[in-house]
Amino acid sequence: MVRCLARVWARASRMYDRALPRGGRALSRGERENGGTMESRSVGKVTDDEVLRLAREVADRLLESAxxxxxxxDLADGAPGIALALRYAAEVFDDSRYFTAGRIHLRRTAEASATAPLQAPGLYLGTAGVVWAVTEYARMEPRYLPTLATMTDRLARQTLAITLHTAAGSVASHDYDVIGGAAGWLAALLKAADVLGGRATDAVGQATDRLVDYLVELTRDDGGPLRWFCAPSHFPSIPGPDGEPTPLPGYVKNFPDGVYNLGFAHGPPGILAALSRPDIAEAPGSTADPVAGSAAGTTDSESGSADPAAARPHRVRQGVRALARTLDALRIDGLDYPAWANLLLPHPDSRRPDTGAxxxxxxSAWCYxxxxxxxxxxxxSSACGDPEPTDLAVAxxxxxxxxxxxxxxxxxxxxxxxxxxxxxxYxxxxxxxxxxxxxxxxxxFLSRMCSFADEDHPYLFPDYDPWGKQEHSAGLLNGAAGVLLALLGAVSEAAAGWDELLFLTPRLPRADAPRADAPGGAGAETRQDRGMGET
Structure with missing residues (x-):
């Protein structure tokens, strides 16, 4: 088990590493051709037909070979991510070839996991990712419901078997994060339970309640180190010479006293997103026992209830508000626009985030x-009905x-x-x-993304490592499947719903009209649903 987790975290650590600042990297071809920065790339506005043509081309290439x-x-760069992208391509283009190919990738997922069973429950690296992909297919074909019920129960039991630590210094980022931790597990369980309805087992309800209480506990601030502080003993690791997990050398060197991670993929923004799901922030949970040490069993000051299930939505909203305020307080001072670092050092005395360093x-990315x-x-903001987080987000x-x-x-x-x-x-x-x-x-951004299309690339859109080296991937996080989903979501309101995977919360109905007080003025153009069935 330890060796398996070490392999999983070797891959997760590469995701950490790609997002950290680098110096002296080579420039990509696009950067070299445009004066040294991608931002100087000058492109014209792409049309809907052009977006759909590129999406069709990517989908066709994924049909040929992944x-x-x-x-x-795994969902991050394996068959489940490709299956997810092809499922949305089938819907947008009304083309059963893509759906059939996606089903084949789900079967390959089952074959791969039978050969090397998924030991970790992570959303992008484990069982939760497979559950997510199967859920998307079960929404369209009831034949997948029995498989979904079995896999969701397995995921629930995996998470119930994991010890959840909440004391500052005992928590690793991968315990709670989106990529491999509790935020991702919770979102996958809730999404699957919504589709399963009465087919969901008791274990699913117990697991979701436990994870909600755990994440809420991590939002608490008692005046000392924040609960999600990562001590050196819990740094992301890679297999050492003896095969045992070894902390990443860069973390040990640069953060000898521990670190606070601020990225969506591996930090508290992921906790915030998971707790903001309407199915937990607005509805009571089951009566499962909360995680040991949480405040779930105390009387809720607003509801007056000692029942953890009845009090849970209020406590969730309290946690969401508290964590949103914490993120606001951890912004970098001295800039004329809001920004955050990748990571924050602990203060040498208090071990709280050292915002003065x-x-x-x-x-500028999703992950960090x-x-x-x-x-x-x-x-x-949507979960709590508070405008302040929206104002900060827009700024x-x-x-x-x-x-x-x-x-x-x-x-x-x-x-x-x-x-x-x-x-x-955006x-x-x-x-x-x-x-x-x-x-x-x-x-x-859509036009700039489309300008990277390269007919000579096997999947049309290449990836580039931090040094500008071109890479070839069909996967979701760093490859063509993710680009395909972004293309489809940009031209189809139905396909835009795929982004629940990226943000852990379902997409809300479109705003009725542009805000009159917003930059750009009232009445500016807004994208409407194309309803594109075919090019």
Whole structure:
């Protein structure tokens, strides 16, 4: 089990590493051709027909071959992610070939997991990701419901078997994060339970309640180190020479006293997003016992109830508000736009986040940086009915235009740390807020992403590592499947719902009209649902 988790975290650690600041990297071809920064790339506005043509081309290439991804059982870069992308391609293009191919990838997932069973429950690296993909197919074909029920019960039992620590210094980022931790597990369980209805087992309800209480506990601030502080003993690790987990050398060197992670993928924005789901922030849970040490059993001051289930929604909203305020307080001072670092050092005396230490803004991406934080704040605002997180989120997203190119570090068209992620973040933000300038920024990111299409690339859209080296991946987070989903979501309101995977919360109905007080003025153009069935 330890060796398996070490292998899983070797892959998760590469995701951490890709998002951290780098120096002296080579430039990608697009950067070399455009004066050294991707931000200087000048492209015209892409049309809907062009977006659909590119999406069709990517889907067709994934039909032909998914390369090494076809043999992997994880959502991040394996067959489940490709199955998910093809399922939405089938819906947008009304083409059963894509749905059939997606089903084949689900079967390959089952075969791969039979050969090498998924020992970890993670959303992007384990069982929860398979549950997510099967849930999407079960929504369209009831034949998948028995399989979904079995897999969801397995996921629930996996999470129930894991000890959940809540004391500061005993918590690792991968215990609670989106990629491999509790935030991702919770979102997958809730999504599956919604589709399963009465088929969901008691274990599913017990697991979801336990995870909600655990994540709420992590939002508590008792005046000492924050609960999600990661001590060196819990750093992400890779297999050492003896095969046992060894902390990443870069973390040990740069953060000898521990670290606070601020990214959506591995930090508290993911907790915020998971707790902002309407099925927990607005509805009571079951009567399962809360995680030991939580405040779930205390009398709720507003509801007056000692029942954990009855008190849970109020406590969730309290936790969401508290964590949103914490993120606001951890912004970098001295900038004329809101921004956050990748990681914060603990203060040498208090071990609380040291906001007075020198900080460098994180790259502009979903995984780390202002866009991902803003996405979580939008979800929090909806969950609590508070306007302040939305105002901060909008200011953050608009501030990207004033962020220097060297700080943005966007050198890829892909999802995790590239333009596909920005297209999706800004698409949801524009639809939710009605702010015209967010819509225009979404359009510009979409055009820039499309400009990376390369007919010579096996999947049309390459990925680039932090040094500008071109990589070939069919997968979801760093490959063609993620770009395909971003393309489809940009031109179809139905397909836009895929972004629940990225933000952990379902997409809200579109804002009725642009905000009159927003930059760009009232009455600015807003993207409507194309209803595109075919090109």
């Amino acid at each position: 390369g090494d991804a076809a043999g992997k059982a 020198a900080q460098v803004p994180a790259r 940086g202002p866009p991902g934080v803003a996405a979580s704040l939008l979800s929090a 953050t997203l608009l501030g990207l235009e004033r962020t220097p190119a060297e700080q943005q570090r966007v050198n890829s068209p892909t999802l995790c740390h590239g333009l596909a992620g920005l297209v999706t973040v 698409g949801r933000a524009a639809a939710q807020t009605g702010v015209p300038e967010l819509f225009h920024m979404h359009e510009r």
